[in-house]
Amino acid sequence: MSVIAFILLGSVVLLPAAALWALRWAAAAGQFRCPDKAALLPFDESEPVGIETDCILGGNRR
Amino acid sequence: MSYGPLLFLGILLTLASSWVGLVLMPHRQMGSLGQNTDTNTAAIYPMARSGEAQQGAEHYRSLGCVYCHTQQVRPEGYGSDLERGWGRRRTVSRDYIHDKTVMLGTMRTGPDLTNIGERQSDTAWHYRHLYNPQITSPGSIMPPHAFLFETRPIGAFGRSTNALVLEGAFAPRAGHEVVPTRRAEQLVAYLRSLKSSGDLPEAPVKKEEASK
Amino acid sequence: MIHQSQTLRALLPGDTGAEGGQKTALAEIDASCRVPVLFFFISGLAWLLAGTVLALVASIKLHTPGFLAGWEWLTFSNVRTAHLNTVIYGFASQISVGVSVWLMCRLCRIPLPAPGLVTVANLFYNLGVTVGVAGILIGDSTAIEWLEMPRYATPILFFSYALIAVWTIITFRLRAERHLYVSQWYLLAAVLWFPWLYGTAQVMLLIEPVRGVVQAAVNWWFAHNVLGLWFTPIGLASIYYFIPKVIGRPIHSYYLSVLGFWSLALFYNWNGMHHLVGGPLPAWMITISIVASVMMLIPVITVAINHHFTMVGHFGKMRHSPTLRFIVFGAFSYTLASLQGVASALRSVSEVTHFTHHTIAHAHLGMYAFFTMVMFGAMYYILPRITQREWPSNGLISLHFWGVALGILLYVVPMSVMGFIQGTRLNDPTIRFLDVVQFTLPWLQLRTLAGLLLAAGHAAFVVNVGWLLVRMFEPYRKPVVRILTGEAESLAAGK
Helix, strand or coil: CHHHHHHHHHHHHHHHHHHHHHHHHHHHCCCCCCHHHHHCCCCCCCCCCCCCCCCCCCCCCC | CCCHHHHHHHHHHHHHHHHHHHHHHHHHHHCCCCCEECCCCCCEECCCCCHHHHHHHHHHHHCCHHHCCCCCCCCCCCCCCCCCCCCCCCCCHHHHCCCCCCCCCCECCCCCCCCHHHHCCCHHHHHHHHHCHHHHCCCCCCCCCHHHEEEEECECCECCCCCCCCCHHHCCCCCEEEEECHHHHHHHHHHHHCCCCCCECCECCCHHHHCC | CHHHHHHHHHCCCHHHHHCCHHHHHHHHHHHHHHHHHHHHHHHHHHHHHHHHHHHHHHHHHHHCCCCCCCCHHHCHHHHHHHHHHHHHHHHHHHHHHHHHHHHHHHHHCCCCCCHHHHHHHHHHHHHHHHHHHHHHHHHHCCCCCCCCCCCCCHHHHHHHHHHHHHHHHHHHHHCCCCCCCHHHHHHHHHHHHHHHHHHHHHHHHHHCCCCCCHHHHHHHHHHHHHHHHHHHHHHHHHHHHHHHHHHCCCCCCHHHHHHHHHHHHHHHHHCHHHHHCCCCCCHHHHHHHHHHHHHCHHHHHHHHHHHHHHHCCCHHHHHCCHHHHHHHHHHHHHHHHHHHHHHHHCHHHHHHHCECHHHHHHHHHHHHHHHHHHHHHHHHHHHHHHHCCCCCCHHHHHHHHHHHHHHHHHHHHHHHHHHHHHHHHHCCCCCCHHHHHHHHHHHHHHHHHHHHHHHHHHHHHHHHHHHHHHHHCCCCCCCCCHHHHCCCCCCCCCC
16 A cells, blocks of 8 residues: 555656656746747758758659 | 756656656565465465476467467456456466466467466367367467477387377378477476466455355 | 867868858768668668568468468467567667667757767667577567567667667767757657666566566566657657658647657656556556556647648648658558557457457557658658669659558558457357457458558568669769759659
């Protein structure tokens, strides 16, 4: 029984605590401030937003 | 900004939670489970296997029987394991304490074998079934395990006592006999040792069932 | 770190460095990945062929038990187990490493550091898989699902995984782009999680086996997390990179991707015990896993919404891009596989589907229709870039896609249905067990047919890759920029 209690307590306290902590960290790290910025990371000047990069099977593009 | 270390910590913390919860805790709870001694009859359960059967368990593992046969009986009202006669009670953690490799299985291409030693105690049946399942269970898709047997000319003193009784299409060439190898003997010893129906406080056998 | 990247760039041929800017960096990164990533891709595909043959043999054996029955090392159990281990450890994991190495370099914006480390990891990895699969075939299988390789093989693989983890951390530390994209989170998590899982499972199951059913708990904690914490993060990292990259549009909501990552990290690793519903383990363990399985709805729906809204209005592009075709197929299957997984974890559903072919269908929906398809898509994108050669044949690309897409549909849908009926009949004690066995036979034959379609698709892909590699040895021609900039013309030059 003590084991079950330990597990439950552990889950109830640790998991949400970890979640809250992660959330706080993400907020502190500025991830919610400007989320679009991180979404742009796969792009650069050579392959900017709006350019398709894998158009190889014949036919007309757009 | 660099938040690599924090990400690193988050990754480790999340997995650590289930590592503690699903690995270390069960180990603490069940890792030293022992035999049970019945308070009335002083019967000890479960008993350790014989050396012969232990060897057989290794063949059971090596041949991969677990991929088609389970060794777990689900509780009453959950599936039809009890109604099919696969056991007289559900199996519990204590049933498995002597298994070197616990082979619960996840697939029932073939029937459950938890109590096969009780359900089928005939050694000759097991040999013929292993040699070619079509002999005893026509329509089965279990592969024949003829490589566990030796086909040899009948000696000067006649058929060996342990030769398989095979008829019709399954009989060996004239003047030959099929005998089990050591591996087949050990495997069958293991199968016959599979009995998980001892009365336990956490999983009592029903009285009317027990008196059958 | 940017400084170091420039130093390295200065070492490269003048014409790539002259253009300057980021474009040069991408081509340079791709070139630096060539040898190590090719090693992983080529050996992975070799294992895929081996695994495909083993799968076909196993499938035929299940409906025709007399097939190849004379050889002990080719029993159904051996072949089935060898199939699982070749495709999981030989094929899928090696392609994963190849893809994640390339993605990590691209997102960190640095040429591949310490290529020797990656190559050594690859050599040990293939040694480990070879020894392990040979061990299974000669009867040394441990009979512990997903951990069947004997204990003289697993430490070699563990060493390889550890090297990859070390390499990833080095790359992460050296990164020139300080900001992290969501794909990098998933990749970093996967390479750190897996050695932990694999190490724990090896110690507690192979080296110093724990007692009784604790083995089953460790087994399924490990086996389910191979899917959840190794393959799934790498598959999702690829989807998060390739969809935006191919269609030229950023991910719909970066916020949702953050939520998706952390909810997956919190819930997925608690799922394993749902493989033991009704089994001889304490109820609290199974219940907690069922709850965690249902909680998986959060990351799954989050990811599905995010990918869908990124793709909206761009589905037509799947016609032109093999990468997008495979990736979108995989992303959609991820949602389906996860929902099926959540449903199967419920007690009432598990009562029927547990112990049946429904589970086998589910495993293939997740590992193939989701993960393998995403990896195929990633390879279609990566291979031309690291070899600087175009795909030789469009026809083979189509054959590959339709072969495997139809093949896996024909596998998963009938097997899911059949498993459900099989389970219903098994739960009806008035139906003889052997009658249930007979009922499955036509469905199992159908599965062999599906396997042949998959095999045809694999053959087409391997021929195309082989052809591409042969082209590497042809005299160097200026890379055709069409594929890199998206200028679509007919592929006359390629044919």
